[in-house]
Amino acid sequence: MCSKDVVTKLIGSVGDEKFGIGIIGGSGLNSLDFLKDVKSVCKKESNSIYDNILFGYYNRIRVLYIPRHGFFHEYSPSRVPYKSMMCALKNLGCTHIIATTAVLSLNSNMKPGDFVIIDSLIDCTENRENTFHREHPCSCDELLLPTKGYKPFSEGMSRILKIKADSLGIPCHLGGVVITVEGPRFPSPAESGLYANFGADILNFTTVPEVILARELEMHYVAIAMITDFDPLFDSPKRNIDVILSTFQQNVENLKCLLKNSLLDIASADWTKENTN
Structure with missing residues (x-):
């Protein structure tokens, strides 16, 4: 339910235009109020991942938005349809993905309220389809190439986001190792100690397999x-809990501000020299 012929049937209302930037919203980011003329990708309900995708504009930049866990938070981290989601964004013309994620810190220098632009990962998930290579990728039309996992994250977008965060006064670390665990439970003290010894700075439930599939x-x-x-x-x-929720809400507001102020630079940059495979 993800091939281009299906896309053509579903999104006739947006014509032949292609999208460039896709934003995957994590917990708390349920909308992007700075986008204009926001519409659903689907003209009518299709019972597919496309039902969860919106598009809108910011300064003539066309942006796709999808809430990772669904609009009603119906997907747990293990149940997010990662492959369908990434295929849909690809087939709708996305070349760049900005993913947002709430995390816990395993590094005393990375504090609540700080942002981290992730530059590496440790995969401790167990029950997720994390590659298209195990079977013929019938749901995607593009050629799939082997991934160079040592640089899974975009260095160019990372630099843009760091510069913008600094200019906005948002505390932000350029580079950090995330360990993604299966969830939904949080790790035991023994596991947390092990993850810290691995060299992880932060912990979450969703970066893997998203980044692997995107690459x-x-x-x-x-x-x-x-x-x-x-x-x-x-x-x-x-x-x-009140302090934690307050931090969470402030993070969301800072995130919206950062996204709004970064889109133009990302859309206008030269990406021909950044390798994506």
């Missing part, structure tokens, strides 16, 4: 991690 489809992918709290591994004073 197999030759899309530029960047992930903005928003730290909501320290992992319980730390003996720091416990923050009550």
Whole structure:
């Protein structure tokens, strides 16, 4: 339900125009209020991943938006249809993906309220389809190429986001290692200690397999991690739920501001020299 002939039937209302930038919203990012003329990709309900995709404009930049967990948070991290989601964005013309994710910190220098532009990953997931190479990619039309996993994240978009975050006064770390675990439970103290010893800076449930699939489809992918709290591994004073929720809400507002102010630079940059395979 993801091939281009299906796309043509579903999105007749947007004509033949192609999209460039796709934004994957994590928990808390349920809309992008700075976009204009927001519409659903589908003219009518299709019972497919396309039902969850919106498009709109910012300064004439066409942007696709999809909430990773669904508009009603119906997908747990293990149940997110990652392959369908990435295929849909690719088939709708996305060349660049900005993913957002809430994380816990395993690094005392990365504090709640900080953003981290992820530059590497550790995969500790267990039950996810994390590649298109195990079977013929019948749901996607593009040639799939082997992924050079040592640089899975877009360095160009990472630099743009860091520069913009600094100019906006948003505390932001350029580079950080994320460990993605299966969830939905949080790690035990022993596991957290192990992950920290692995060299992980932050922990989440969703970056894998997203980034792997994006790179197999030759899309530029960047992930903005928003730290909501320290992992319980730390003996720091416990923050009550009101403080955590306040941090979460401020993160979301900062994120919207960062996205809004970064789109033009991303859309106008020269990407011909950045390898995506």
